Amino acid sequence: MADEPVRPPDIWEGAPKVQVSSAWQLPPLRWYQQAALAHWRIAGQRGVIALPTGSGKTLVALAAIAELGVPALIVVPTCVLLDQWAEALSRCWQGEVGRLGDGEYRVGAITVSTYSSAVIWAPRIGDRFGLVIVDEAHHVGAWCPGEVLEMLVAPARMGLTATPPPPGGELGERVGPVIYSIGVDALTGDALAEYELVTIPIALAPPERVHYRTQRGRFAHVYAKHARRQRGEMSWHQFVRTATRTTEGREALEAWKDYRALIAYPTGKQAALRELLARHRGERTLVFTGDNATAYRIARELLVVPITHEIGRVERTQVLERFRTGEITVLVSSQVLDEGFDLPDADIAIIVGGSSSARRQVQRIGRVLRPRPGKQALVYELAVDDTTEIEYVRRRRAGLERPVRAAGGVR
Amino acid sequence: MSAVATEIRLFDQRDVPWIGSLLDLIVHSLGQPWRVLLERVAHADLEAHPSRVQTVLRAVRRLTGGKAERTRVARDLRALVLGHPALDRDARDARLSIAATTLGVSRSDVESLLWADLALERPVVLPSGRPPEAALIAHANLDRIQRAVRRARSVQIRAWDRANDLVRTVARYGLISHVSRGARGETILDVTGPLALFHTTTVYGSALAQLVPLLAEQPHFELDAVCEFDGIEQTLRVEPPLLLPAVRPSRRAPSIAERLARDLQKAKYVVEREPSPLEAGDELVFPDLAIDIAVGDAASDMAAGSPGAGFERWWIEIVGFSTAEYLTYKLDRYQAAGVERIVLLVDADRTTELLDHPRVLPFRRRVPLDLLEGVWR
Numbered sequence: 001m002a003d004e005p006v007r008p009p010d011i012w013e014g015a016p017k018v019q020v021s022s023a024w025q026l027p028p029l030r031w032y033q034q035a036a037l038a039h040w041r042i043a044g045q046r047g048v049i050a051l052p053t054g055s056g057k058t059l060v061a062l063a064a065i066a067e068l069g070v071p072a073l074i075v076v077p078t079c080v081l082l083d084q085w086a087e088a089l090s091r092c093w094q095g096e097v098g099r100l101g102d103g104e105y106r107v108g109a110i111t112v113s114t115y116s117s118a119v120i121w122a123p124r125i126g127d128r129f130g131l132v133i134v135d136e137a138h139h140v141g142a143w144c145p146g147e148v149l150e151m152l153v154a155p156a157r158m159g160l161t162a163t164p165p166p167p168g169g170e171l172g173e174r175v176g177p178v179i180y181s182i183g184v185d186a187l188t189g190d191a192l193a194e195y196e197l198v199t200i201p202i203a204l205a206p207p208e209r210v211h212y213r214t215q216r217g218r219f220a221h222v223y224a225k226h227a228r229r230q231r232g233e234m235s236w237h238q239f240v241r242t243a244t245r246t247t248e249g250r251e252a253l254e255a256w257k258d259y260r261a262l263i264a265y266p267t268g269k270q271a272a273l274r275e276l277l278a279r280h281r282g283e284r285t286l287v288f289t290g291d292n293a294t295a296y297r298i299a300r301e302l303l304v305v306p307i308t309h310e311i312g313r314v315e316r317t318q319v320l321e322r323f324r325t326g327e328i329t330v331l332v333s334s335q336v337l338d339e340g341f342d343l344p345d346a347d348i349a350i351i352v353g354g355s356s357s358a359r360r361q362v363q364r365i366g367r368v369l370r371p372r373p374g375k376q377a378l379v380y381e382l383a384v385d386d387t388t389e390i391e392y393v394r395r396r397r398a399g400l401e402r403p404v405r406a407a408g409g410v411r
Numbered sequence: 412m413s414a415v416a417t418e419i420r421l422f423d424q425r426d427v428p429w430i431g432s433l434l435d436l437i438v439h440s441l442g443q444p445w446r447v448l449l450e451r452v453a454h455a456d457l458e459a460h461p462s463r464v465q466t467v468l469r470a471v472r473r474l475t476g477g478k479a480e481r482t483r484v485a486r487d488l489r490a491l492v493l494g495h496p497a498l499d500r501d502a503r504d505a506r507l508s509i510a511a512t513t514l515g516v517s518r519s520d521v522e523s524l525l526w527a528d529l530a531l532e533r534p535v536v537l538p539s540g541r542p543p544e545a546a547l548i549a550h551a552n553l554d555r556i557q558r559a560v561r562r563a564r565s566v567q568i569r570a571w572d573r574a575n576d577l578v579r580t581v582a583r584y585g586l587i588s589h590v591s592r593g594a595r596g597e598t599i600l601d602v603t604g605p606l607a608l609f610h611t612t613t614v615y616g617s618a619l620a621q622l623v624p625l626l627a628e629q630p631h632f633e634l635d636a637v638c639e640f641d642g643i644e645q646t647l648r649v650e651p652p653l654l655l656p657a658v659r660p661s662r663r664a665p666s667i668a669e670r671l672a673r674d675l676q677k678a679k680y681v682v683e684r685e686p687s688p689l690e691a692g693d694e695l696v697f698p699d700l701a702i703d704i705a706v707g708d709a710a711s712d713m714a715a716g717s718p719g720a721g722f723e724r725w726w727i728e729i730v731g732f733s734t735a736e737y738l739t740y741k742l743d744r745y746q747a748a749g750v751e752r753i754v755l756l757v758d759a760d761r762t763t764e765l766l767d768h769p770r771v772l773p774f775r776r777r778v779p780l781d782l783l784e785g786v787w788r
Contacts, residue, residue, distance in 0.1 A: 277496045302496040310529050328494045
């Protein structure tokens with residue numbers, strides 16, 4: 001990258017180029033990073049690059065900023081990512097990095113902003129940048145409102161994600177289509193560590209099974225009635241809205257919550273988790289749950305550290321540092337660790353529960369794929385037999401390209 | 412927004428029976444996580460709308476208070492106790508016992524304090540015992556009014572007798588307002604609501620909510636707020652008799668006006684703090700400071716250490732949240748009051764647009780004295 005001539009593109013004439021185009025010290029790009037950048041160039045410096053977690057998306061964006069040499073705005077979802085981008089920039093660029101968010105409001109030639117600060121600042125500074133980088137770009141149109149990108153005049157745009165949404169939508173309109181995409185499996189053994197995904201079937205204890213059947217039946221009966229009324233065309237949102245208007249509907253929703261809470265962490269999962277943690281004692285392990293209540297329950301039972309949105313920034317930083325040094329080896333979380341977090345290297349992921357989102361599954365697996373010589377990551381997925389969770393697991397696997405090993409050893 | 416406005420109902424004696432039942436549930440859940448209490452509340456047959464129940468639960472949280480201290484204790488404790496997984500009961504018990512011995516507390520205290528800062532995980536506690544229903548009603552009213560004004564387009568407070576405290580608080584928080592005299596002898600404060608602004612609505616709303624506790628000390632007042640919840644316009648009318656918690660005197664940092672007054676006095680100026688309001692037609696203006704500047708012979712007398720006659724009175728008002736339009740309005744009001752020597756000091760962080768005017772000076776955090784002296788020199 002350093003050997004290539006740095007020149008501003010024709011599409012951005014008016015910007016103070018010298019501020020950004022000088023004094024970069026970037027590491028060499030890997031083959032897929034070079035390919036991604038080339039595709040972006042060919043696509044007219046617009047579009048989304050989809051690379052797996054841990055494969056170096058940030059470096060591609062930094063190379064693009066260095067290459068264009070124009071003022072750039074990087075928008076990120078969280079304050080944690082804001083810190084990480086600012087740190088990454090200051091490691092390879094000598095200028096002062098602007099920051100918008102987390103109590104700091106300073107605009108620079110290269111500025112990192114949280115989505116929420118960008119909402120406030122875009123009307124005022126939207127004309128100052130020639131390039132905009134959208135990190136975790138799959139959030140455009142939801143967490144990152146499309147209006148923010150509409151208020152930016154930057155002609156060059158790059159979206160970064162590990163899990164691109166379907167074509168079209170606001171992301172396509174505001175940033176561009178996916179112009180380069182590579183999956184986890186294409187990079188394992190190269191830029192990412194090898195891994196194995198093991199699904200562990202969990203049996204409910206007899207009283208749990210009875211309880212599950214009762215509550216599931218109670219819910220399914222009411223749901224089917226509503227679906228028949230709507231002739232099958234009913235979204236979950238519509239169901240909830242109509243169900244909350246009747247006693248029967250409210251009871252059905254309570255039953256749904258109840259059986260979901262049961263399969264989130266039944267006795268079988270509790271035993272399996274203990275056994276897995278014993279088996280991998282001393283190895284850095286991430287435990288993913290479907291909700292915060294389960295994360296806290298595990299933390300309470302096993303005295304391990306939970307990472308949730310309620311754990312403050314200072315404590316989180318301390319915990320991650322302890323995890324990095326090996327002082328603690330297990331972290332449990334429902335969503336916070338899924339994405340947007342520069343986690344230290346971990347070897348084992350145990351998925352105790354989650355939604356049916358294939359996107360989230362890819363993000364979670366990506367957490368243990370940071371390469372290291374000889375590393376073989378292990379991802380365990382606990383799935384309760386003969387329950388709705390099996391369907392969730394099936395849908396989650398749709399986002400992966402490799403076969404999954406079913407293990408019956410842990411019960 | 413819906414054309415049909417609904418009225419927000421506050422809490423009164425009619426709510427006592429179901430609040431009593433809710434308190435029973437709370438007492439029954441003491442020591443257990445809030446999550447458990449909320450599940451019990453969800454299944455209880457309380458004769459109240461869920462939003463009213465939630466308001467009273469927030470009032471309970473207010474009463475049990477002390478989040479900052481809880482956060483520190485819980486964070487330190489988690490750092491001490493949480494670590495490698497305790498895979499059997501003995502390992503778990505041993506770790507909790509060590510922490511309890513280290514801190515000189517019981518093991519159950521360690522378990523409950525571990526999560527004391529997390530909204531749903533912390534244990535339910537009532538440190539001062541079961542509160543009377545009236546106390547919960549008072550705190551619930553405070554919560555409901557504060558939530559309403561945070562979502563208000565406009566707020567009007569009409570106060571008799573002790574209006575000065577309210578007006579000064581409005582000024583201290585830098586709220587956009589104008590003050591006038593009403594036909595019934597009342598002072599009318601028209602305060603712009605946060606939803607009428609484009610920026611800083613949350614900060615502004617919180618500042619506006621700080622006015623509400625002061626109403627407890629007003630013997631005779633009326634508050635009208637036009638609010639918006641989920642796109643539906645709602646109106647709130649508050650007037651005594653009304654249960655509100657008694658105002659606790661708070662230790663607060665000196666205001667910008669107080670600090671400026673101190674700086675001016677150090678520089679040997681004669682300063683009057685919070686001078687009487689000035690009549691500007693039907694309205695009132697409330698300058699923060701009045702300064703008597705020596706002119707002519709008096710200036711040389713002052714320099715010689717003997718103050719004499721010949722002073723010019725300058726008025727200073729500190730303006731917080733503002734727009735150029737609001738600043739123009741302020742200057743007009745002072746002109747209508749016959750005041751020429753006015754300086755508006757504008758918080759540059761809280762204004763959307765500064766007015767280019769010789770009597771409008773921007774500042775950040777603290778007012779630079781030399782800038783101010785430049786005006787009257």
